[in-house]
Amino acid sequence: MKKPIAGGSATRVEVAVARPQASSRPQRPGLLENERVLAGVLLTPTVVLLGMFIAYPFVMGVWLALSSTSVGNPGQFVGLKNFVKAWNDSIFRTAFWNTCWYTGWATIFKLSLGMWLAILLNRNFRGKRLVRASMLLPFIIPTVLSTFAWRWMFDPTFSVLNWLLYRGGFIVNKLPFLSDGTYGLWCAIAVNTWRGMPFFAISLLAGLQTINPDLHEAASLDGANAWHRFWHVTWPLLKPVTLVVVVFSIIQTFSDFQLIYVLTGGGPANSTHLIATYAYQIGVATGLLGEGAAISLFMLPVLFVVVWLQLRYLRRLEGA
Amino acid sequence: MIIERRWKKWVYFYIPMTVFVIGTLFPFYWMFITAIRPDAELYRSWRAANNAPFWTFHPTLEHVRDLLEKTSFPYWIWNTFFIAVVSTMVSLFCGLLAGYALARLKFPMAGTLGTSIFVTYLVPPTLLFIPLADIIRSFQLGDTPWALILTYPTFLIPFCTWLLLGYFKTIAKELEECARIDGATRFGAMIRIIFPIAVPGILSAGIFAFTLSWNEFIYALVFLSSPEKKTVPVGVVSELIRGDIYFWGQLMAGALLGSVPVALVYSFFVEYSVTGLTGSVKG
Numbered sequence: 001m002k003k004p005i006a007g008g009s010a011t012r013v014e015v016a017v018a019r020p021q022a023s024s025r026p027q028r029p030g031l032l033e034n035e036r037v038l039a040g041v042l043l044t045p046t047v048v049l050l051g052m053f054i055a056y057p058f059v060m061g062v063w064l065a066l067s068s069t070s071v072g073n074p075g076q077f078v079g080l081k082n083f084v085k086a087w088n089d090s091i092f093r094t095a096f097w098n099t100c101w102y103t104g105w106a107t108i109f110k111l112s113l114g115m116w117l118a119i120l121l122n123r124n125f126r127g128k129r130l131v132r133a134s135m136l137l138p139f140i141i142p143t144v145l146s147t148f149a150w151r152w153m154f155d156p157t158f159s160v161l162n163w164l165l166y167r168g169g170f171i172v173n174k175l176p177f178l179s180d181g182t183y184g185l186w187c188a189i190a191v192n193t194w195r196g197m198p199f200f201a202i203s204l205l206a207g208l209q210t211i212n213p214d215l216h217e218a219a220s221l222d223g224a225n226a227w228h229r230f231w232h233v234t235w236p237l238l239k240p241v242t243l244v245v246v247v248f249s250i251i252q253t254f255s256d257f258q259l260i261y262v263l264t265g266g267g268p269a270n271s272t273h274l275i276a277t278y279a280y281q282i283g284v285a286t287g288l289l290g291e292g293a294a295i296s297l298f299m300l301p302v303l304f305v306v307v308w309l310q311l312r313y314l315r316r317l318e319g320a
Numbered sequence: 321m322i323i324e325r326r327w328k329k330w331v332y333f334y335i336p337m338t339v340f341v342i343g344t345l346f347p348f349y350w351m352f353i354t355a356i357r358p359d360a361e362l363y364r365s366w367r368a369a370n371n372a373p374f375w376t377f378h379p380t381l382e383h384v385r386d387l388l389e390k391t392s393f394p395y396w397i398w399n400t401f402f403i404a405v406v407s408t409m410v411s412l413f414c415g416l417l418a419g420y421a422l423a424r425l426k427f428p429m430a431g432t433l434g435t436s437i438f439v440t441y442l443v444p445p446t447l448l449f450i451p452l453a454d455i456i457r458s459f460q461l462g463d464t465p466w467a468l469i470l471t472y473p474t475f476l477i478p479f480c481t482w483l484l485l486g487y488f489k490t491i492a493k494e495l496e497e498c499a500r501i502d503g504a505t506r507f508g509a510m511i512r513i514i515f516p517i518a519v520p521g522i523l524s525a526g527i528f529a530f531t532l533s534w535n536e537f538i539y540a541l542v543f544l545s546s547p548e549k550k551t552v553p554v555g556v557v558s559e560l561i562r563g564d565i566y567f568w569g570q571l572m573a574g575a576l577l578g579s580v581p582v583a584l585v586y587s588f589f590v591e592y593s594v595t596g597l598t599g600s601v602k603g
Contacts, residue, residue, distance in 0.1 A: 039427040042417035061451035145552035145575035149347040255444030258537040276446035283450040
């Protein structure tokens with residue numbers, strides 16, 4: 001019950017006390033009238049499904065990672081052997097640092113370009129609704145399918161990007177987009193940025209629209225230029241939305257699988273693997289379930305820190 | 321109003337905006353132009369003198385026809401649609417009930433439960449696919465749509481629950497209390513008063529759940545194996561590439577046709593989906 005209302009008009013007070021009376025009415029008090037029982041009933045489907053397909057597999061994943069299970073072989077407890085083996089594996093180390101590098105740069109690009117796009121979209125112009133809607137397309141279209149379009153654009157022989165750069169006079173020889181590990185990873189970062197930027201832009205746009213334009217007007221009267229207005233007015237007010245979006249994006253990017261799987265398949269010579277694609281290669285393609293599970297569990301500490309920071313931040317917001 | 325000079329508007333607005341629009345939409349245009357281009361034009365050296373890559377004078381539907389007649393593409397579309405619709409409905413059902421309970425009811429452990437549902441949202445499928453494959457195998461669900469219908473809700477339910485929880489919190493409690501004074505049961509008030517008001521929230525949760533399950537890749541890749549049982553993303557990746565040869569015309573036709581359903585769903589409800597998205601971020 002809200003306090004200020006209770007002190008107000010007489011009718012509101014009646015509403016406020018109505019709840020306890022409702023159960024003492026002559027109508028039969030069904031079991032579902034009890035809040036605890038009702039909550040239990042309403043939450044059962046969710047708890048059962050999530051328990052069976054998230055909690056249980058999680059526990060089983062930890063068990064698998066500590067065992068020598070492979071396809072057709074039940075395996076036995078081997079302690080931390082799988083984790084040690086992965087850490088001493090040079091391909092795994094490459095995959096691990098690739099994942100950090102990929103996540104870091106893609107997040108920086110998505111945030112800065114998304115912010116820029118959000119500021120542009122926040123203005124009034126003709127065709128605003130159409131542009132806003134079409135900007136979300138990369139985010140809506142299945143990643144695998146749009147990544148195929150990029151792979152075709154990066155094709156070693158028929159790349160349209162090479163053609164453009166050549167015609168523009170920027171290059172003489174074609175660039176080895178996906179046939180070189182370093183280029184390959186940067187291509188993946190570019191595609192990830194292309195795909196994730198709209199989500200940043202639309203979320204930040206929603207944040208921008210809650211900012212009172214008077215604030216900007218006041219700041220510009222005080223002589224602030226565009227950059228100062230952004231830094232001292234817009235950014236502080238956007239920070240909460242930004243943090244939430246960045247956390248979601250980090251989790252998605254850090255655990256990314258499909259983009260690399262389609263774009264480079266981890267190649268050339270395993271130089272562009274991410275943790276998830278390498279776990280797939282070991283766990284599913286090779287059939288070493290135990291080792292694969294151990295590799296994918298290496299994502300956990302990073303995800304844990306990110307989630308913990310986010311929860312702490314949300315708590316603080318709720319407390320404030 | 322902050323007044324600008326004309327050239328400034330070009331430099332700070334029109335030019336960057338145009339670059340953004342072209343950059344965002346070019347891959348889709350490229351998909352389209354590749355899908356309707358005859359093979360003879362498709363594979364020409366990037367340095368060929370007469371190469372005009374951005375348009376074609378000989379549009380053809382050959383690739384589309386091949387895709388529909390010679391591959392299992394129609395099955396994949398149907399499979400994806402069926403799986404997406406059923407798993408969306410399961411998730412909306414669970415999410416509605418759970419979201420309502422967390423938003424409105426007082427019970428012990430409410431906070432803990434809410435937090436743990438939120439945390440499961442942040443557990444990526446790539447962390448769980450290996451043990452899940454084992455579980456699916458032991459339930460004998462491998463290579464059936466049910467493997468996906470039962471596992472997709474694991475990432476859809478938390479999302480739906482949180483989106484709807486936020487929506488329920490914006491609905492005034494007094495509405496429900498009035499209904500109960502008029503003799504409605506708790507359950508009845510929830511079904512007949514609150515759920516109808518929440519329809520916009522339900523729609524946006526549904527749209528996003530649908531697009532998320534249409535996009536899902538790794539579970540479908542690991543759990544399905546027969547060619548005619550696959551979903552669109554997996555089918556395109558694994559069945560349209562024979563050996564090392566990429567049939568780009570067919571691949572791009574597949575990518576285009578496989579994107580159309582989500583794009584349509586999204587464009588019909590663009591207003592709902594954008595408000596839903598922003599709502600979920602704020603919540």
